[in-house]
Amino acid sequence: MSIQEQDSAGAPARASLLNDPKARGLFYQVVLIVALVSFGWFIVSNTIANLERQNIASGFGFLENTAGFGIIQALTDYSETSSYGQAIFVGFLNTLLVAAIGILLATILGFVIGVARLSNNWVISRLAYCYVELVRNVPLLLQIFFWYFAVLRAVPDKRSKWSFLFDTFHLNIAGLRGPKPVFGDGSSLIGWALIAALVLAFGIAQWSRKRQEATGQQFPVFWTGLGLIIALPVVAYFIAGMPVHLDYPVFNETGPRLRQGFVLGTGFNLIPEFLALTLALAIYTASFIAEIVRAGIQAVSHGQTEAAHALGIRPGPTLRLVIIPQAMRVIIPPLTSQYLNLTKNSSLAVAIAFPDLVSVGGTVLNQTGQAIEIIGIWMIVYLSLSLATSGFMNWYNQRMALVER
Structure with missing residues (x-):
C-alpha cells in the first residue's frame, strides 16, 4: 500500500473518532481532571511554601498544646490548662x-404559628x-x-434579680439561674427506666396503628405514652432510694x-x-417554618376536611x-433545609462572643496561626452535622411517604 493510500485510510478514522460523542466526552473529562489536579497541586505546594517561609508547622500536632484561655x-x-483539642x-x-434546642423550639413555635395563620379567628391569623x-x-x-444588647442587658445587675415560677428561676445580667439536678448512686436505674418507657411507648404506638387499620378503633396513644414516660422513672426514683436531688x-x-x-x-x-443566640435562632427560623407548615396544610385537599367533618370528627x-x-409529606423536605440553616447560622455566635465552634476555633487560630487546619475542622464538622441531619430527615420522609398498593 502506498503512502497516499495509508493517509487516506487514516483520515476517516480520525474524523470518525472526533465525531464520536463518547470519545469527545472522555477526552474533555481527562482534560478537566488533569486541570483540576494541576490546580490542586499548585495550591498545595504554594501553601506549603508559604507556611515554611513563615515558620509555621503544618499538621494537627498543635491540638495537644496547652490552650491557656x-x-x-x-x-x-x-x-x-486543657489542650487546644x-x-x-x-x-x-x-x-x-x-x-438541638434551637431546632426543638423553632419546630414547636413554627407549627403553632403556621396553624394560627390559617385560623378562622381574624385576630389570631393577623397576629x-x-x-x-x-x-x-x-x-x-x-x-x-436585639436580644443580647436590648433585652438581656436591660435586666437587673449581678446584685439583683428577677424571680418567677414560684421563686424557682431567676434572671439577671449574668444569665438565667435555676435548680440543678445532682445525681447520686443508683441514678442509672432512672435512666434505664426512661429508656424502657420510651421503647414501650413506641411499641404501643406501632400496635395502636396496626389495630386502628384493622378494626378502626382508636387507642389513647399520647396519654398512655406520656403516663409511661412519667410513671416508670418516678417508680425507679423511689426504688433506687431517691438518689437525685436539686441544688x-x-x-x-x-x-x-x-x-x-x-x-x-x-x-x-x-x-x-447562649440565651440571646438560641432565642434569635429559634424565633427567626420559626417564621420560615410557619410558612412551610401553612403551605403544607393548604396543599391537602379541602375535601379531606369535609370528609372528616362528615364522619363527625371535630376540628381538632x-x-x-x-x-x-x-x-x-409536603412539609418535611423544606423543613430539612431550615434545620440545616439554623445549625449553620449558629456560627453567628462569634458576634456576641458565645463560645461555639467558630468562636473558640477563631481564638485557637489567632494563638497558633494554624489557619488551614482550623478552617478544615470547621468545614468537616459543619458538613458532618448537615449530612447527619439530612440523613435522619430523609429517613423520616421515607417513613411518611405514601405506600403504593
Missing part, C-alpha cells in the same frame, strides 16, 4: 446544644401574619444583637458589695450569650389525625 460555658471538664471539643458541644412578616424580614444578626441557686444579699449576688457553683446558669382531631399527617 478560659471558656465561659463548657459542657465538659475544661480549664486554662479539648477547647475545640467544648466549642463543638456548645454548637450542638444551641442547634401570626405580622409575626412572620416582621421576623423573617429582619436580618438574623440584628435579631441576635438550688444561692443568692447572697448581704456582706460586701462585691460579694453580693449568686454564689458560684450553686444551681445551673444559662449565660446571656381532624387537623391532628387527618390533615397534618398528609401535610407532613
Whole structure:
C-alpha cells in the first residue's frame, strides 16, 4: 500500500473518532481532571511554601498544646490548662446544644404559628401574619444583637434579680439561674427506666396503628405514652432510694458589695450569650417554618376536611389525625433545609462572643496561626452535622411517604 493510500485510510478514522460523542466526552473529562489536579497541586505546594517561609508547622500536632484561655460555658471538664483539642471539643458541644434546642423550639413555635395563620379567628391569623412578616424580614444578626444588647442587658445587675415560677428561676445580667439536678448512686436505674418507657411507648404506638387499620378503633396513644414516660422513672426514683436531688441557686444579699449576688457553683446558669443566640435562632427560623407548615396544610385537599367533618370528627382531631399527617409529606423536605440553616447560622455566635465552634476555633487560630487546619475542622464538622441531619430527615420522609398498593 502506498503512502497516499495509508493517509487516506487514516483520515476517516480520525474524523470518525472526533465525531464520536463518547470519545469527545472522555477526552474533555481527562482534560478537566488533569486541570483540576494541576490546580490542586499548585495550591498545595504554594501553601506549603508559604507556611515554611513563615515558620509555621503544618499538621494537627498543635491540638495537644496547652490552650491557656478560659471558656465561659463548657459542657465538659475544661480549664486554662486543657489542650487546644479539648477547647475545640467544648466549642463543638456548645454548637450542638444551641442547634438541638434551637431546632426543638423553632419546630414547636413554627407549627403553632403556621396553624394560627390559617385560623378562622381574624385576630389570631393577623397576629401570626405580622409575626412572620416582621421576623423573617429582619436580618438574623440584628435579631441576635436585639436580644443580647436590648433585652438581656436591660435586666437587673449581678446584685439583683428577677424571680418567677414560684421563686424557682431567676434572671439577671449574668444569665438565667435555676435548680440543678445532682445525681447520686443508683441514678442509672432512672435512666434505664426512661429508656424502657420510651421503647414501650413506641411499641404501643406501632400496635395502636396496626389495630386502628384493622378494626378502626382508636387507642389513647399520647396519654398512655406520656403516663409511661412519667410513671416508670418516678417508680425507679423511689426504688433506687431517691438518689437525685436539686441544688438550688444561692443568692447572697448581704456582706460586701462585691460579694453580693449568686454564689458560684450553686444551681445551673444559662449565660446571656447562649440565651440571646438560641432565642434569635429559634424565633427567626420559626417564621420560615410557619410558612412551610401553612403551605403544607393548604396543599391537602379541602375535601379531606369535609370528609372528616362528615364522619363527625371535630376540628381538632381532624387537623391532628387527618390533615397534618398528609401535610407532613409536603412539609418535611423544606423543613430539612431550615434545620440545616439554623445549625449553620449558629456560627453567628462569634458576634456576641458565645463560645461555639467558630468562636473558640477563631481564638485557637489567632494563638497558633494554624489557619488551614482550623478552617478544615470547621468545614468537616459543619458538613458532618448537615449530612447527619439530612440523613435522619430523609429517613423520616421515607417513613411518611405514601405506600403504593
